[in-house]
Amino acid sequence: MRAHWTHQVMRRATIACVVLLAIVVVAVLAPVFSPYDPIAQPDIIGLKNLAPSLSHPFGTDSYSRDVLSRCIYGARISLSVAALATTIAITLGTLYGAIAGYVGGITDTIMMRIVDAALAIPRVLLLIAILALWNGLPLWLLVVVLGGTGWFGLSRMVRAQVLSLRELDFVTAARAVGASGPRILLRHILPNVVPTIIVAATLGIGHVIILEAGLSYLGLGVQPPAASWGSIIQDGADQLGSAWWISLFPGLLIVTTAIACNSLGDALRSALDPRESSVAMAELDS
Amino acid sequence: MSEPLLAVRDLRTYFRDREGIARAVDGVSFEVSRGETVAVVGESGSGKSVTALSILRLIRAPGAIEPGSTILFEGRDLLLLDDAEMRTVRGNRIAMIFQEPMSALNPVLTVGEQIAEVMRVHTSATRHEAWEGAVEMLALTGIASPRERASEYPHQLSGGMRQRVMIAMALVLRPDLLIADEPTTALDVTIQAQILELLQRLQQQLGMAVLLITHDLGVVAEVANRVVVMYGGEVVERASVAELFAHPHHPYTEGLMSAMPRLGRQTDRLMTIPGVVPPSTAWPGGCRFRERCSYSWERCATQHPPLHIVGTEHESRCHLAAEPLRRKAQHIPLAAALGGSV
Numbered sequence: 107m108r109a110h111w112t113h114q115v116m117r118r119a120t121i122a123c124v125v126l127l128a129i130v131v132v133a134v135l136a137p138v139f140s141p142y143d144p145i146a147q148p149d150i151i152g153l154k155n156l157a158p159s160l161s162h163p164f165g166t167d168s169y170s171r172d173v174l175s176r177c178i179y180g181a182r183i184s185l186s187v188a189a190l191a192t193t194i195a196i197t198l199g200t201l202y203g204a205i206a207g208y209v210g211g212i213t214d215t216i217m218m219r220i221v222d223a224a225l226a227i228p229r230v231l232l233l234i235a236i237l238a239l240w241n242g243l244p245l246w247l248l249v250v251v252l253g254g255t256g257w258f259g260l261s262r263m264v265r266a267q268v269l270s271l272r273e274l275d276f277v278t279a280a281r282a283v284g285a286s287g288p289r290i291l292l293r294h295i296l297p298n299v300v301p302t303i304i305v306a307a308t309l310g311i312g313h314v315i316i317l318e319a320g321l322s323y324l325g326l327g328v329q330p331p332a333a334s335w336g337s338i339i340q341d342g343a344d345q346l347g348s349a350w351w352i353s354l355f356p357g358l359l360i361v362t363t364a365i366a367c368n369s370l371g372d373a374l375r376s377a378l379d380p381r382e383s384s385v386a387m388a389e390l391d392s
Numbered sequence: 393m394s395e396p397l398l399a400v401r402d403l404r405t406y407f408r409d410r411e412g413i414a415r416a417v418d419g420v421s422f423e424v425s426r427g428e429t430v431a432v433v434g435e436s437g438s439g440k441s442v443t444a445l446s447i448l449r450l451i452r453a454p455g456a457i458e459p460g461s462t463i464l465f466e467g468r469d470l471l472l473l474d475d476a477e478m479r480t481v482r483g484n485r486i487a488m489i490f491q492e493p494m495s496a497l498n499p500v501l502t503v504g505e506q507i508a509e510v511m512r513v514h515t516s517a518t519r520h521e522a523w524e525g526a527v528e529m530l531a532l533t534g535i536a537s538p539r540e541r542a543s544e545y546p547h548q549l550s551g552g553m554r555q556r557v558m559i560a561m562a563l564v565l566r567p568d569l570l571i572a573d574e575p576t577t578a579l580d581v582t583i584q585a586q587i588l589e590l591l592q593r594l595q596q597q598l599g600m601a602v603l604l605i606t607h608d609l610g611v612v613a614e615v616a617n618r619v620v621v622m623y624g625g626e627v628v629e630r631a632s633v634a635e636l637f638a639h640p641h642h643p644y645t646e647g648l649m650s651a652m653p654r655l656g657r658q659t660d661r662l663m664t665i666p667g668v669v670p671p672s673t674a675w676p677g678g679c680r681f682r683e684r685c686s687y688s689w690e691r692c693a694t695q696h697p698p699l700h701i702v703g704t705e706h707e708s709r710c711h712l713a714a715e716p717l718r719r720k721a722q723h724i725p726l727a728a729a730l731g732g733s734v
Contacts, residue, residue: 211453275495281450282490283483283510283561293509297500 119373122366129363133181140175145331147171155349165351167341176333177356183334184360187249188314194253195314196307199260200299206261207268208291218265224258230320237326248327252314260306264299271295301378305371312367319360335360396423397601398447398465398486398569404458405439405446407672414672416442416455418625424569429595429602431616431633433609433648437669439625440605444573447603448482465569484514487562491574493554497546503557504530504542510564529560532597534590552583559590566598573605588615609652613637618705621645624680625672627699631706641708643685667727679711683726687718 132139142148153170156162164173206217236251237243271277272295280294315335321327322336323343330337335356342352405417417439424430434440445451447463449470463470470481482488490496498506507526511517517525523542530538533556546554555575562570572591576584592615595602604616612619612633619636621629621644629642640646650663667684670676676683679692691711700713712718 275490275492276498278445278450279488279490279496279558279561280498280509281482282448282488284479284481284513285483285509286479286513289513294498294501298498300500 115373115376118369119377122369122373125362125366126370129181129359129366130185132178133185136178136182140172140178142172142175144171144175144179144333155345155352157349158351164355165349167338167352168345168349173338173352173355176338177335177359180333180335180338180356181359183245183328183332184315184318184336185363187245187252187318187328187334188311190249191252191256191314191318192307192310194250195256195310196260196303197257198254199257199306200264200296200303202257203261203264203266204268204291204296204299207265208272208287208295210269210272214265218262221258221261224255225262229255230317233317233321234324234326237321242329243326245328245332248318248321252317256310256314260303260310263302263306267299267302268295271298301374305375305378308367308371308374312364312371315360315367316364319356395467396464397426398424398463398603400443400447401462401464403443403446403461403463405442405451405455405461406458407455409454412673415625415675416672417446418675420622420625420627422620422627422630424601424603426568426601427595427599428617429604429615430618430620431604431606431612432620432622433606433612434622435607435648435669437672438622439672440607440622441573443622444488444571444603444605447571448486448488449478450488480514483510483562483567484565485567486569486571487565487567488571488573489555489558489562489575491577493551493558493578494546496558497554499546502543502545503549503554507542507557507561507564510561514565525564526560529564530557532563532594533557533560535560551579552586555579555583555587556590559587559594563594563598563600567600569601569603570595571603571605574607575604576608576611577606584611591615609648621648624669624675626680626709627707628681628709629707630699631703635703635706639703639706641702641706641713642681642710643687643712644681645708647684666725679709684728686722686725687712688726689718689721691715 147169150170153166154168156166158165162172162174164177166172167176202217202221206214232255233251236255237248240247268291277290277294280290285294318327318334319336319339322334323340325340328334328337333341338356339353342349346353400423401421403417403420404415407414407416420439420443422430422432432440432443442451442455446457447470449457451457457471461471465481465486470478473481497503501509504523504526507529508519508522511522511525512519527538527542530542535541535553535556541549541553546557549557559575575591576587579587588611591602602615604611606612616633618632619630620627621636621642623644629636629640629645636645637649640649644665647663647665651665653662665684670680670683677696678694679685679688679697682688682692685692695711697709697711699707699709702708702713
């Protein structure tokens with residue numbers, strides 16, 4: 107039964123990988139795949155709000171722009187914002203958590219109370235509060251803010267792991283051969299935390315894509331004429347009744363990408379967790 | 393005797409928390425000369441491992457080495473070194489191997505990397521030089537095809553091979569002193585013999601001194617020159633191996649010896665020492681072994697015995713040295729009478 111479950115997770119992970127890979131390839135090769143210029147407005151009256159057809163598979167929006175092309179170019183922004191923000195979050199969370207866990211004592215207590223306080227504020231609220239300070243926000247700042255608010259949870263996980271890892275014999279052994287504190291942390295302890303970080307990164311990307319979409323929808327994220335999936339949904343929001351395709355397709359893309367990231371993250375978690383994977387291995391043998 | 397390589401004097405390592413003070417090591421002194429093997433013997437809780445960790449100053453909070461202790465290594469007090477100076481001693485001049493080679497090796501680094509790491513920490517060896525040094529050291533510990541083994545991870549190796557890797561890691565910089573904390577306890581008996589043999593061979597080749605922490609008197613008889621018996625955080629007896637096995641003085645040493653099976657002697661049941669080591673938060677006053685001792689009398693409860701000289705370079709922390717006739721008055725130890733578990 108467990109073996110069957112494992113098999114199912116693996117299959118879902120494979121599908122998720124293929125889907126993500128496809129989206130990334132299309133985004134990277136956007137000029138090749140997109141049939142039209144995403145910001146060209148060829149005929150703002152004649153070609154506006156066309157329903158999906160062979161020449162415009164996702165239809166056109168109220169400025170006569172091709173929604174498919176916009177979604178393809180939007181993927182570039184949505185994905186790169188998510189990837190960069192997650193990288194920032196992972197770096198901050200890992201370093202912060204590792205230092206707190208390794209140093210311990212009063213430093214740890216203070217650092218973790220700060221994280222507790224930060225975690226007590228809903229992230230969306232925090233983001234809106236920060237982003238509302240700017241008018242016409244540059245993209246890099248969006249990335250920094252998304253990354254800078256996304257590391258609290260990870261830092262707790264890393265800290266907990268470092269706390270238990272630093273008690274292990276091989277850390278004492280590393281101290282016994284004269285390795286310094288930073289060296290032990292970077293070279294001996296952190297490599298053991300990598301599985302946690304990979305899982306957190308995968309899950310984090312899915313989360314940031316949704317967050318960025320939400321912010322762009324609220325007009326706080328990516329600024330026009332550049333488009334992310336969230337801002338394309340926003341473009342079509344007031345015409346949902348008449349031109350549903352403008353919002354529907356980017357919405358589906360967001361859902362697909364997020365689900366793919368989450369399934370991959372879950373699969374990696376069970377694959378990289380030594381306890382779960384040893385159970386899975388034992389059952390594969392029998 | 394010339395200046396010893398290592399001289400531990402009045403070492404006290406206490407662990408303090410809200411419930412009180414655990415005096416794990418309580419005034420331990422002994423010396424190790426160049427090239428010799430000194431065994432520290434005692435059961436669990438006697439403070440022998442804490443002694444070993446204290447020498448390299450690897451004790452972590454809430455544990456601390458008390459002021460007044462000295463650990464002289466080549467005449468230099470290790471307790472006065474700052475952290476950076478101490479790091480140049482660890483792994484370089486004094487190395488240590490641990491009981492559990494599996495948990496003492498990092499699961500995510502190859503064994504070659506871990507050995508090379510020691511060289512990279514202490515010398516200016518390049519990555520390549522360090523790797524070659526690691527392979528060479530693995531070969532020296534008798535591992536077959538060391539080059540292939542070096543790029544394997546600890547879980548791919550057997551217990552005996554892991555301990556060889558630990559030894560390679562400890563000896564790669566040719567330290568003057570190796571502290572071996574129960575190096576054979578976690579291994580199969582056949583492998584134990586191989587590892588001991590290896591340690592002896594390397595000791596002769598590299599001319600280092602070994603401080604062997606063990607609870608196995610069989611191992612002691614085989615490899616040690618001198619023995620320090622610990623009980624209750626103290627040294628209770630100190631002698632050369634021959635002297636100790638021929639004339640054990642302290643009742644605890646006697647107990648340890650009679651708990652050991654011997655060739656050529658009919659034994660139905662091995663003797664045991666009744667009771668357990670008292671918790672280090674509450675050593676009994678007087679003699680700490682008193683309740684488990686079959687000779688104890690009033691004096692043992694009131695007066696803490698000093699180390700008496702009982703022979704040539706032979707000392708024992710027992711009042712029997714002053715009142716030898718008491719040895720005839722054996723009785724059931726208090727611990728056995730109370731516990732009734734014998």
